[in-house]
Amino acid sequence: MKKISIGIIGAGVVGGGVLEIFKKHSASIARRVGARVEISAVCDVSSRKVPARYRDVYVSDWRKIAADSGIDLVVELIGGYEPAATIILKSLASGKNVVTANKAVLAARWGDVFTAARRYSKLVYFEAAVGGAIPVVQALNEGLAANKITSISGILNGTSNYMLTAMHNDNISFASALKNAQLAGFAEADPSCDVKGIDTANKLAILTSIAAGAQVKLRDVSVEGIEDVSSVDVACLKNEFGRVIKLIGKTDIRPDGAIDITVRPRVISPSHPFGNVNWEYNAAMISGDSAGDLMFYGKGAGRLPAASAVVSDIIFLSRQIVSKTAGLMPYVEYDPSKKVKILDSSSRDGYYYLRFTVADKPGVLAKIAAALAFRGVSIASVYQNERPSQKSPSGAAVIIITHKAKESDLRSALDAIAGLRIVRKKTVVYPMEE
């Protein structure tokens, strides 16, 4: 029986999950691959992270794995930019196929990675980089291959979705929600990449690159995170409108190929397909010209869900190594000469939720209303819910829901209002889906 040799670099949370699945399902993996799949090397900064049964294949330096001619497939699971990017590129250059869960490297260096893959006729699979256990990369890249993709949207970050769900369900503050997410193991000690929307933007850039057949980078994405979402917003939208705030990544691809790509908090109804996507769950909605709207939903975070995606990649890449076809055809379409036009998103129309934090003085609301009216932004509802006896030194919250307005007009009005020196903090602006 043929043998496939795997080198795993990174024995942390996901890497540990991969080793666990291999222990549990090695017979069925071999049956599906049509070969014995052997973990021939496991690399991490310390051998203590490596389970006892893999200690004899422990390697302290990843370069040994990338250079080992006996290894067929390198699995990069260390995350971050470097040395992960170098590991992927060196492994390809030395004739190995690669499985990675690294969204940061792919979103930053899509072109470099897939140019190298093509040059060396190797494959890079990356299902675990987006949506955890959800096979959304495969669905977009293969299951929808007959379609022109017109839009992609998703709740793609488990940490921020966990926090927003906790704020909504339990009426707690942003700070408490973050603490809860950390205690539950769904937020890292430094959650900034998740909370600021960067992680979502990386994943959206990857999905959009697949759909476009060209490189879309993190810096092409207009990103706003959930740092400014307060319990005031969550409670007002829940109690007055029966609505919910979610951090949503959204790409629209126009018929001419130009792309509108944003990550921002959005207000949706509970009957929206994402309305019941809570806690660490992720969801992606993809629209194709023939297939219509499709949604994929599942666990976006956690040890075994991500490992499930990595091992599926290993199985299907190994099958191609066995049949000597890995790399004959590229996995994703990527045309280095194709430049994607990124649209300025402020030309969009929509309904908006606005929260102003204002000085508690007479006439403030009149000034805001006048500035909005001057730019043609009309007000549908206003909420200001302070008790008469109480004045907050940090300012009062004035919440306004607009009628349909152009975001560029709204932004001009907000600039004008900022000039009036009545606003104490950044004004929050969240689009409301109909």
Place this chain on the structure above:
Amino acid sequence: MKKISIGIIGAGVVGGGVLEIFKKHSASIARRVGARVEISAVCDVSSRKVPARYRDVYVSDWRKIAADSGIDLVVELIGGYEPAATIILKSLASGKNVVTANKAVLAARWGDVFTAARRYSKLVYFEAAVGGAIPVVQALNEGLAANKITSISGILNGTSNYMLTAMHNDNISFASALKNAQLAGFAEADPSCDVKGIDTANKLAILTSIAAGAQVKLRDVSVEGIEDVSSVDVACLKNEFGRVIKLIGKTDIRPDGAIDITVRPRVISPSHPFGNVNWEYNAAMISGDSAGDLMFYGKGAGRLPAASAVVSDIIFLSRQIVSKTAGLMPYVEYDPSKKVKILDSSSRDGYYYLRFTVADKPGVLAKIAAALAFRGVSIASVYQNERPSQKSPSGAAVIIITHKAKESDLRSALDAIAGLRIVRKKTVVYPMEE
């Protein structure tokens, strides 16, 4: 450039959609396959169904396509058992790969089809047989390859889901809902296969066969359709409980491999993942030991959604023909020697919605309640909503919601009640999901 020759058998709704997608996207299909993909023959009972641009490749007898040594890939889209099954088997025997959307043939002859595929080293792809545009076959078979599948459930029939949605939203009768579905193009003139749950059962048998790696046939499925769902049920559940009835196919795979597989109407809450799956949409939920719960949602019916799945299959099968690897490894795991144990579903516990149609006489409710109590089935709520002045000649509806009960105990009680001659019609029994 290499060429792949396709023979399409069946130019009806889905076949027409396939030809339309080929017309629109032939360049991107060729790019993805790495070869020119040519439709070399189109067969139907009449040439009038075939679009003008394919008239010169029209063939009236499918046997010509199955025997044509120039054809690489046969696409069977005529539906029904015969001659579809023979087309698939003869095409494999004459060295062709096959794409089919035929759930009836697969659910009846899974073993024959995949035994033939293996014998002749050819592939049979069938994404369009389940869930329309949703790439659920690929997700289950490939994306979740690293998992032991523990359960599969789904709303898999567009017709019955369209009807139940219409009954729920518009408070209309079963007959009106059927008429609406027919007018909207989502129910055939003879809808019995859809309404009786057979279509759902075929699709569930296919998904279960993939997960089990063995044949699970239509006759293994315990099937109940929506024929007995009345507007009384829909209205009571909506107004008294805020709940909704859906036709759900459900497979549980026990750790020992034994399978509980049923299709029946079930009562769910709107916050259930299937709660917002309405009209012609389908959804499938799959649970794996590592991946956890995943859901896939999209259009389960319609010309282009199904054609989207067929063309994706054609693309990925053609890639393997180009690289001469099609059939080196089987597409699905199928072990002819593996016999699946099918469980008797009546041993399950649950909450149940019951509707009795009874003679309108004193003491009837007391007798029903006593018979239920005698078998240990305890009552949570009772609804009987007839005006005092009004007696229906066809009998009165008595609705009972049980506390947790064993279905086998419930069935014994219903048998006893049937013996009392107070019930005028079949009593409906729908499990309520928590």
